[in-house]
Every structure is written in C-alpha cells, then in structure tokens.
Amino acid sequence: MESERIYEKRGQSNVARKSKPGYTIGVDLGGTKILAGVVAEDGSVVGAAKKRTQAEDGPEAVLKRIVKTMEEAVGTAGVSVADITAIGMGAPGVIDTARSVVVSATNMPGWTNIDVGKVFRQWHDVPNLISNDVRVATFGEQLAGVGRGVKNFIAVFVGTGIGGGIVVDGQIYVGGRGSAGEIGHMIVLADGPFAVGGSVRGSIEAVASRAAIERDLRAAMAAGRETILPQLIPDMNVKFTSSILARAVDKGDALTMQILQRAAHYLGLHAASLINAFDPEMLIYGGGVIEALGEWMLAPIRNVAKQYSLNKVNLDKVRVVESKLGASAGVVGAALMARRGNLVAS
C-alpha cells in the first residue's frame, strides 16, 4: 500500500520532526454533513468546519465541498495549508484503503469507485488515508477518547443506522473479509421489523436506530397516538432528528419516551450479547441518539446489559460508557489515522 510505505518512511524521521510535529486534517464524511478538523499530535482539535453534504448533487460537487470544508478548518485553526502533514477521512460504506478509493457509500448517490485520494493530493500533496467511518471513530475513541489504554472494547454508534468497531488486543479487528464490526446487523428480535431501507429483519438497527425510532413514532402518530411532536417539527416531511427527540423527552412527551426506552431496552439486550460473546472491558456508546440523550439512554442500556450478562464476576469492571469525543470522534480518529498511517493503535 503506497501511503503506508510513505508513512513508514515518515515514521523513521519522527525524531527529527518532534520539535515541529505539524498538524493533520481529519474529515468525517456523512450522508448529511461534512466535518473537518485540524488536529494536533495529542488529538486536540485546533480548528474545525462543517458543511451540509448535499449528497444529491453527486460526488464531484461533494468532493469540492470537502476541500472547501478543509480550507475553512485550516483558516479557523490559524495555520497554513503547508503546516498540514497528512489528511485522513472516514466515509460510510466500502473503502479501498490501499488506493484511497470509496468503492461505494451508503446513502450517497453516484459514489461508486470515487478516487478521493487524487482530489486530496491535487489540493495538498501529502499522504492521505481513507477508511470506514465507524472504524475511524472507534480509532479516535481508542487514541484520544474514553477507550484510551483499553485493550479490548467495542464502540457502538447509534445514529440513523447503527454501526460499530471492535478492538481486540489494542487493534481494530477487521475479520476474514474485512467487514467485522457490523454489530448493527446482529439479530435481537427474530422475525421483527425490517431495517429502514435494509433487508435484515429484527436486527438492532431495525429496532433501535434513529430511523427505526422515527418509523415507530410515525406509525404511532398515524394510529392516532397523542404526542407533542407536531408542535416541535415545523415540517413533518423532514426527518425526526435526535435533537428533536431529545426536546420531546425534555417536555415529557409520553409516546417519544416510551419508544426511546423500548429502543434502550433492545440496545441493552444487544450489549449483553456483546458482553457474553466477547467479554470486552468496555462498551463505548456514541452517535446522534446517544449524543442528544446521554445518560437517559445509557442508564437503561447499562441496567439491561448487566441483567442479561451471564458472568456476574467483576461485572462492574465491564464499563458501559458514553463516548468522550462525541461528534468529533470521526474527525479526531481520521486525523490520527492519517498521522499514524494506519488504524492500528498499539
């Protein structure tokens, strides 16, 4: 892999660079928004920018917006592009990391075999590295978040979908075909509902993701259940964001609370499956739903997880915690991945 070789060389000159380690850029490409950050060696974000993805405009327009977001982040950081020593990006979907190509991206029309590395090099010719978004975010938590120094942990990101990353012995575990960590597609409710836009029934994503929660809320509203949601959402055609859900909970909306607590129950069963199978030292929860609702979701997840865990010995040592980096996990992970040249921490 080209970039890894470049990085190995750079790694050898680390000592010489110590006095001026430079900054790396991390990009978190999502279906809704692009986040970019200029990140220092210790994982701190010294400048950041954000734009709407507008994926419907196609890859070329989105790539231009990614470059603009990076430029803005560099401006905010008060550094110059020349100070940037590497660029990393996390993207949703299948990535050919060796060639910096996005093979296919979830919910992004036209993203088939898009050579992102070429665009990055044209903007600023430094090494770049692209990987799967949730793995990159897991890496961020591992190096600069709550997973620091934890040998075996699993990160669970609960957003529109549910994804995750598995760290075994300090390394991101990728599995036989490179697709390990698709923990959103573990089945918790046999023959349950289909995942929104998916073909797997009864997976945790199908019953506890933001999209599943929205589906259940809309069905309940169609059936005439009372809720204050229409007062909080000006246009019922747009999606129910996690922050809208949090506002409904704040206002004590019974329907929203009921459906979210049901999702937390399922997430707790899913957590127990992970604990029973993997016996991790830690489960780290992130993603929009967790960022918006925090302990209100985590407490029942933790409670159900421990109740369904088989091995009760030292069960308090299995920590079920919230992500420390929150929405920045992807940006920080991507920047640190670019700095290291790979997703292996130890």
Place this chain on the structure above:
Amino acid sequence: MESERIYEKRGQSNVARKSKPGYTIGVDLGGTKILAGVVAEDGSVVGAAKKRTQAEDGPEAVLKRIVKTMEEAVGTAGVSVADITAIGMGAPGVIDTARSVVVSATNMPGWTNIDVGKVFRQWHDVPNLISNDVRVATFGEQLAGVGRGVKNFIAVFVGTGIGGGIVVDGQIYVGGRGSAGEIGHMIVLADGPFAVGGSVRGSIEAVASRAAIERDLRAAMAAGRETILPQLIPDMNVKFTSSILARAVDKGDALTMQILQRAAHYLGLHAASLINAFDPEMLIYGGGVIEALGEWMLAPIRNVAKQYSLNKVNLDKVRVVESKLGASAGVVGAALMARRGNLVAS
C-alpha cells in the same frame, strides 16, 4: 503457572523425544458422561473409554470414575500408564487453570473448588491441565479438526445447552474477564422464553438448545399435538436425547421436524449475528443435536445465515460446516492441550 513452566522445559527437549513422543490422555467431563482417550501427537485417538458421570454421587465418586475411565482408555490403547506424558481435561463451568481446580461446574452437585490436579498427580505424576469444556473442544477442532489452519473461526456447540469458542488470529480469545465465547447467551428473540434452568430470556440457548427443543415438544404434547415421540420413548420422564429426536425426524414426525426446523432458523439468525459482528472465516457446528442430525440442521442454518449476512462479497468463503471430530473434539482437544501446555495453537 507451574504446569506451563514444566511444559516450556519439555518443549525444549522436543527433538530428543521425537522418536518416542509418548501419548497424552484427554478427558471430557460432562454432566451425563465421562469420555477419556489416549491420543497420539497427531491428534489420533489410539484408545478410548466412556462411563456415566452419575454426578449425583458427588465429586469424590466422580473423580474415582474419571481415574477408572482413564485406566480403561490406557488399557484399550494397549500402552502402559508410564507411556502417558501428560493429562488434560475439559470440564463444564468455571476452571482455575493455573491451579488445576474446578471452581464450579454446571449441573454437577458439590463441585466447588475441587482440586482435580491433585487427584491426577496421585494417579500418575505427570503435568496436567484443566480448562473449560467448550474451549477445549474448540482447540481440538483447531488443531486436529476442520478448523485446522483457519485463523479466525467460531465453534458453536449445540447440546443440552449452547456454548462456543472464538479463535482470533489463531488463538482462543478469552476476553477481559476470561469469559468470552458464551455465545449461547446472545439474545436472538427479545423477551422470548427463559433458558431452561437459566435467567436469560430469548437467548439462542433459550430457543434452540436440546433442552429448549424438549421443553417446546413437551408443551406441544401437553396441548394435544400429535407426535410419535411416545412410541420412541419408553419412559416419558427421561430426557429427549438428540438421537431420539433424530429417530423421530427419520420417521417423519411432523411436530419434531417443525420444532427442530424452528431451532435451526434461530441458529441461522445467531450465525448471521456472528458473521456480521466478527466476520469469521468459518463457523464450526458440533454438539449432540448437530451430531445426531447433521446436514438436516446445518443446511437451514447455513441458508438463513447467508440471507441475513450484510456483506455478500465473498460470502461463499465464510464456511458454515460440521465439526470433524464430533463427540471426540473434547477428548482430542484436552489431550493436545496437555501436550502443548496451553490453549494457544499458533
């Protein structure tokens, strides 16, 4: 750990021993039966014996029977006890491998902190090693079974309960508290039935183990469903063994077939969860139910697993196969573990 140190020394004299490598004994202690085998260096069983555990007689009586079973196995092999260079045993429950003590054993009254190592040494003073039964069987499949040379695989044993072992990068993965691999307690049917004699609801063990199948058959019979089972089982108070279930299937008993196929469906969903989360190269199925019914169970498991797998790329490379060693996996694994001094293959 004493025995490991002893083994390291023995390992160093491997070359000198090559012409006469000796035999090791493997014991598979189960709630129903004790199996012992004299095993050669290549994993072949040169002599074996079997006794009923009669766990109700208590640990002392069972330990005597274990020694008797080993003696018989040595006799069958046509070797002398002096030819035995080490003893290994797999036991159900929590094992303190470092001290060769069974801390607690599932369904074995009185088995609390039983010093098995001492009894083994009194019989024949060679190194001994005791570990968890399903891990030992997984190790057998890895070294001498269908898992040979496979870096990442998961073994699933479907018997009265459901257990398993996870191999990551050629090593048995034990997790943070040493209890990884309890894949029988992954939840597949949220809020489903309780596991027989257990406190976890909706786990794969609660819906697809032999005990769960028996529970469902008895409930259906009590509700008046037609079945030929009473013709096959002289005393309805004794348990429905896997071989009885297989005979009912052979005779085309609709009720038994329906309940078993439902279990296979759940096992397929469980397999998909394992594939989506771990992306193993192989899933190996063993245990009484699989030994008795083979492909009749495995085909639907494989079919459902593939249908619910997210990553379809190279999905044919994820092999869902039957154990090669069958009922001998525990004996062979225990003997090879004793020979190596640990459960690490590579």
